Amino acid sequence: MSNQNIDSLAVNTIRTLAADVVQKANSGHPGAPMGCAPMAHVLFSRFINANPKNSQWYNRDRFVLSNGHACALQYILHHLMGYKVSMNDLKDFRQMDSCTPGHPENTHTDGIEVTTGPLGQGIANAVGIAAAEAHMAATFNRPGFTVVDNYTYVMCGDGCLQEGVAAEAASLAGHLKLGKLVLLYDDNHVQIDGDTNLGFTEDVLKRFEAYDWHTQKVADGDHDLEGIASAIAAAKQVTDKPSIIAIRTTIGFGALKAGTAGVHGSPLGDAGVAEVKTKFGFNPNEKFVVPSPVYDAYKAVAHRGQTLESEWEEMLHRYESAHPDLTKDLKRRLAGKLPDGWKEALPRYTPADKALATRKFSEVAINALANCIPELMGGSADLTGSNLTHWKGAVEFQSESTGLGSYAGRYFRFGVREHGMAAMLNGMAAYGGVIPFGATFLNFIEYAMGAVRLSALSRFRVLYIMTHDSIGLGEDGPTHQPVEALAACRATPNMLVFRPADGNEVTGTYIAALENTHRPSVLSLTRQNLPNLEGSSVEKTLQGAYVLQDNTSSFSGKSVPDIVFVATGSEVSICVKTAELLQSQHQLATRVVSMPCMELFAEQSHEYRESVLPRGSPVISVEVLSTVGWGKIAHASIGLDHFGMSAPAEQIYHKLGFYPEAIADKAVKVIKYYSGRDVPYLLDRPFE
Known part of the structure; x- marks a missing residue:
């Protein structure tokens, strides 16, 4: 079979698999995978350097699917290449506990670089990836040793380019001249509401030209595989600018509703899937079919990646001999270990x-x-x-x-x-x-x-x-x-x-x-x-909260404080002064708890938490922010459930009652309220 015929067969296999995957799940987006199949096949079969047997090989090219709803496309490609995505995983698309969720998640699926879902995020993620590659290459590469040398490819749709986050990142990418970033734009003129002429008629390439990107257009992304390949190759030759290639495609190519919003986010139906398979020369009665030549072609791609990794490992071995200190630092960083003594x-x-x-x-x-x-x-x-x-x-x-x-x-x-x-x-x-x-x-x-x-x-x-x-x-x-x-x-x-x-x-x-x-x-x-506080602690900060000051022992016969203040940030020192006031003027036993991190405190043992916030003592939280969330810790909250105002900070604090005298008055009221009443213990959790 000729290369041209294999390419055509592979593209149509991807399209029919996408239709099958979404149809079996009765959920998902068949349109973009079917429309993007040609560009995705060209990219993965001819350009991306990666080893499916080791998806974390550091010098691999990175691929980001910004239009994450098209994830069936990526899962299919990963299956064909030999990542840990089986045919059964494709059949379990969007099902409970599957590794093929409804949008790409880096924590779920082998080979997924970043979690994309909200449109535009992937473009910005890719800019960050390309920036990190440029930094690591500049830091570790030496003459004769390009130990960091990979491209970042990102695919997006119209929706991604309408999101502001993509515009922010693309503007900065152009300024930073990230020449190893290549963006493939699925220019299909369709979004959920219908044709993009309803609200997106700008010239995208002119916008990106203004961002100082290299721009190209492929007029027929449905058939012109060589044009797509030539455009990607040309983009790689531009080293001082990121590149965008607008590839005109037909969403849901081959389907009855191709080119319309109707094929964006709904299964094609059994009859629709059969029609697609018939059109592309597949048996309409067979499902999840991959012809052997397609598997063979992608095995060759995977083998190429394995060979590249082996060559890279050999170079890294030579690099270690020539630059032992750099190699040691590189390996430490890639292992996620921090330097000794930091x-x-x-x-x-x-x-x-x-x-x-x-x-x-x-x-x-x-x-x-x-x-x-x-x-x-x-x-x-x-x-x-x-x-x-x-x-x-x-x-x-x-x-x-x-x-x-x-x-x-x-x-x-x-x-x-x-x-x-x-x-x-x-x-x-x-x-x-x-x-x-x-x-x-x-x-x-x-x-x-x-x-x-x-x-x-x-x-x-x-x-x-x-x-x-x-x-x-x-x-x-x-x-x-x-x-x-x-x-x-x-x-x-x-x-x-x-x-x-x-x-x-x-x-x-x-x-x-x-x-x-x-x-x-x-x-x-x-x-x-x-101020730096008496009793503050670096180590206790790691526990999320701790007893900063406690004067209970100064009062004979009292085993727990009359009141506990729990505060964060700038209000901790105010609570220290409030506690001093309550002791001197009201002879009350007080405890001040600093809680720099609620989440870390919640992870401590029940015994530790009870040692900080004891049974029998009412707790008041003090924080000049919303009181939402404090109800699980405090019996009363002094916070800010309205907006602030423009004035010197000291005046605002005083006007809003965040000063020792005002807080002390509220504390006395809380103590009186609980006098003769049981103080509920809020940290008891029935499901722990």
Whole structure:
């Protein structure tokens, strides 16, 4: 059989399999897989270097399916190539406990690089992957040894290009001149509502040309496989620009409703599937059929990848002889291990040390960490001077041609692109060898929440350094003062949310964030200065909450405090002063608990949690943010369930009642309320 005939057979096999996969599930999206089959076959059979027998080979090309609803296409390709996706897995598409879920998830399916679902995320992920590749190549490659050398390919649809996150990342990719990034655009002119002429008539290629991308068009993506191949080959020759190829296709090619929204997200029906198979020369009565020549062709592709990996391993062995220190560092980073002694580089504080904003304590920590953890890299969304994320001696991540830095640099200028930044961080984390961080004001994490949520879902170690965390930022007013942002973050599964109270807790926060390799962390940091507290602890921060101060022993006959304050961040020091006031004026036994991380505290033993929040004592939470979520810990909450205001921070705190006298008055009322009543113990959980 000629190569041309095998190509045609492979493309039609992919199309008929896609129809079968969705039909059996009675759920899914057959249109994009059928329309994208030619470009996907060309890409995987001729260009992508990967070894299905070792999907984590580091120097593999990366492929990202941004239009993740088309995942049946990727699962089929992975099956054909020999990844751990069997024919039975294709038959179990979208079923319980299958490895072929309804959108690609990196934690479920062999060979999936990133979790994509919300449109546009994959494009931004791919920009992050390409940036990480450029950095690792600049860091480790030496003359005669290109140990990091791979391309990033991403496929997208019209919907992806309508999402702002893709625009943010694409703009930055053009500026950064990421020449090893190639975007295949499924230009089928159809979205769920119908023809794209209803709301998307821009010239996409002109937009990307303005972003400084290399642009091409393939007029007949349904049949012109050689045109697609030539375009990809030409894109690879452009080394100083990312590339986009607009490939005009027909959604659901071969189906009765081809070219319409009707084939986007619904099974074709038994009759429709049979019609497609008949059109492409397949037996309409047979299902899930892969002709032997197609399997053979893809086995050859897989063998090519195995050979490339073997050659790479041999080169790495020679590299180790020539550059032993670099090899040791590369292997450590790829294994996810942190350098020896890194914790000792972090500062510790006493109450005698100067009061600083926790964003400033964070800056001190970043300066220490950047010098001993070379894989730590990131930056700010145009707030470097406010977020304090730039360390001394940091080199900018930029193309050397700009004169602004180099790809070996580790500091990113993300621009005012919070969402694109977060999605890029996910791509960087997925690539491996780097630990990414991004920074902005806490209020603007809500611009980025789509990608932040995917960090958690993907189990990526990403650090979100969020400053200006409350009404404490003052005069900028309610548009910049977060109220609900931390509650939203705390409601997100598999994410650690920190609000440290002083320097020691900031140090502990960084330790916890870096040691948790499979979940992201949000660091909520103040603009205003906070004192270093008596009793604060780096180690106890890792337990999520701990007893900071307790004067119960000063009162004979009392075994538990009259009142327990549990607070975070800037309110911990206020509660310390409140406790002193209650002791001196009301002779009340008090305990102050600092809770820098609810999630870590919830993971401690029941015995430890009860030692911190004892039975019989009413608990008041104090935090100048939403009280949502505190009901599982506190009997009463002093918080902020409305927006802030524009004024100096001290005036806002006083007006809203966040000062010792006002909090003490409320504490007395809580104590009186529970006098003679049983205090329910909130930490008892019937399902533990």
